Amino acid sequence: MGHVLKTRAQSAIQTETLALPRAEEETETPIGGFDPRARILAVVTFALAVVVLSDLAALVVALCASLLAMVLANLPPAPTLRRMAMMDSFIIFMLMLLPFTVPGDPIVTIFGYPASWQGLIRAVEIALKANAIVLMLLSLVGTMDAITIGRALYRLKAPEPLVHLMMFTVRYIDVLVREYRTLRTAMKARGFRPSNSRHTWKSFGYLVGMMLVRSLERSERILAAMKCRGFTGTIPLIDDLAWRRRDFGLGLATLSLLSGLAVIEVLRAPL
Amino acid sequence: MHIVDGALSLPVVAGGAVVAAGGVALGLRSLTMEKIPAAGVLSATFFVASLIHVPIGPSSVHLIMNGLAGLVLGWAAFPALFIGLLLQAVFFGFGGLTVLGVNTLNIALPAVIVYYLCRRGIAARSPAVAAGWGALGGGLAIALTTLLVAFALALSGDEYIPAAKLVFFAHVPVMAVEAALTGAAVLLAHRVKPELFDALSEAEKEATS
Numbered sequence A: 001m002g003h004v005l006k007t008r009a010q011s012a013i014q015t016e017t018l019a020l021p022r023a024e025e026e027t028e029t030p031i032g033g034f035d036p037r038a039r040i041l042a043v044v045t046f047a048l049a050v051v052v053l054s055d056l057a058a059l060v061v062a063l064c065a066s067l068l069a070m071v072l073a074n075l076p077p078a079p080t081l082r083r084m085a086m087m088d089s090f091i092i093f094m095l096m097l098l099p100f101t102v103p104g105d106p107i108v109t110i111f112g113y114p115a116s117w118q119g120l121i122r123a124v125e126i127a128l129k130a131n132a133i134v135l136m137l138l139s140l141v142g143t144m145d146a147i148t149i150g151r152a153l154y155r156l157k158a159p160e161p162l163v164h165l166m167m168f169t170v171r172y173i174d175v176l177v178r179e180y181r182t183l184r185t186a187m188k189a190r191g192f193r194p195s196n197s198r199h200t201w202k203s204f205g206y207l208v209g210m211m212l213v214r215s216l217e218r219s220e221r222i223l224a225a226m227k228c229r230g231f232t233g234t235i236p237l238i239d240d241l242a243w244r245r246r247d248f249g250l251g252l253a254t255l256s257l258l259s260g261l262a263v264i265e266v267l268r269a270p271l
Numbered sequence B: 001m002h003i004v005d006g007a008l009s010l011p012v013v014a015g016g017a018v019v020a021a022g023g024v025a026l027g028l029r030s031l032t033m034e035k036i037p038a039a040g041v042l043s044a045t046f047f048v049a050s051l052i053h054v055p056i057g058p059s060s061v062h063l064i065m066n067g068l069a070g071l072v073l074g075w076a077a078f079p080a081l082f083i084g085l086l087l088q089a090v091f092f093g094f095g096g097l098t099v100l101g102v103n104t105l106n107i108a109l110p111a112v113i114v115y116y117l118c119r120r121g122i123a124a125r126s127p128a129v130a131a132g133w134g135a136l137g138g139g140l141a142i143a144l145t146t147l148l149v150a151f152a153l154a155l156s157g158d159e160y161i162p163a164a165k166l167v168f169f170a171h172v173p174v175m176a177v178e179a180a181l182t183g184a185a186v187l188l189a190h191r192v193k194p195e196l197f198d199a200l201s202e203a204e205k206e207a208t209s
Helices: A002-018 A036-052 A056-072 A077-101 A117-140 A146-155 A160-189 A198-228 A245-268 B010-029 B033-049 B066-092 B100-122 B127-156 B158-170 B172-192 B194-198 B202-208
Strands: A106-110 A113-116 B053-056 B059-062
Touching: A036 A056, A036 A117, A036 A146, A036 A245, A036 B010, A056 A077, A056 A117, A056 A245, A077 A113, A077 A117, A077 B158, A113 A117, A117 B066, A146 A160, A146 B066, A160 A198, A160 B010, A160 B033, A160 B066, A198 B033, A198 B053, A198 B066, A198 B172, A198 B194, B010 B066, B010 B100, B010 B127, B033 B066, B053 B172, B059 B172, B066 B100, B066 B127, B066 B172, B066 B194, B100 B127, B127 B158, B127 B172, B158 B172, B172 B194
Parallel strands: none
Antiparallel strands: A106 A113, B053 B059
């Protein structure tokens, strides 16, 4: 019995990292009070502006703005920054190669390969851009309920089938994570332990295949249930979004931030 | 496999976004309202599958399964994988926002290519032959994805060429794992529910027969 309880606890931890974060609509946070559309538009313009910047000082200011947004969104700093560090660990090798592949003034020579200042600066630039944009995205949009994002995208003229597809995907991720857990528990109960073996690969392949088969059967039941309730081919979307004065405030704040970044960039550009 | 914001040159980012938007539009055109529940649930399955970690050597990799997604979804793989990448970026911080187009293209285009190359093969009567085609599709999709990632990097600047080569060779074991898994998944579906692979292309089949 104790063993069963332990696996339950372990799988609870697993799902926590697997499932989409359950972002509650927190209207009480300063960021939560803005219209979802305003938040999406702000992030998109911020991202487009930041990728074209090249001055390191301007990029540091952009990253500080994202950190401020993280605080205003009431995101817990430690897990959020850990998530960012995880993204950084994916790109670290690429960034470490850059000083050696960009030609320029050497700073240090390792195993006969010179590392250049220009390459180092380029690597720092990419790291700042990537982190600033991702952190702003996590703070402004990642704190929304996925369904709210779908509704906002619909009002922002995203194609209707795409929005419906997104709603279905979001709705069933939770269900399928639970299904995945059930199948993994069943595998564990039969003594399955992942290792580097043919058996492991085959078992994981069967696992994915089984999930697909069950999913398709589930979707047949969903469609039947929808038809039974008078489904006519369109899904009504809750549409209660309305612009308020504060949303223009967010727009204004974004624009002034971006103009500030542009000014830093231009002033510090070598003439 | 995700490329981050700021790494690619602007023409590559813009070009990727335009082509990916075209692919998503084509994929949506094939999705009638009747097929959206199936496409949505399958798209959620692939999202969950991408969170599974499989041991490989001393480390582990997460699955991509874009070959299998192509075999099951056809052109609908474009919108489905785009949504997966969007959700990963928004909630997990993987990848980025401006590179969403390039990342979608890198993962969904190989899926569609595999769909055209292998869909006849996986319909073979013999389960072993079908599984073989499935494995080929699974491995090929990852190979094409890494090639596209390498290509996007190399197009953005010569300084990325060593990194691009590294990306390709580092993914050779991943290709083997994905091939084995996709083959096994196709084998199972072949035995249990062969209609899985026509779920989204029924209309097309009726039109041809």
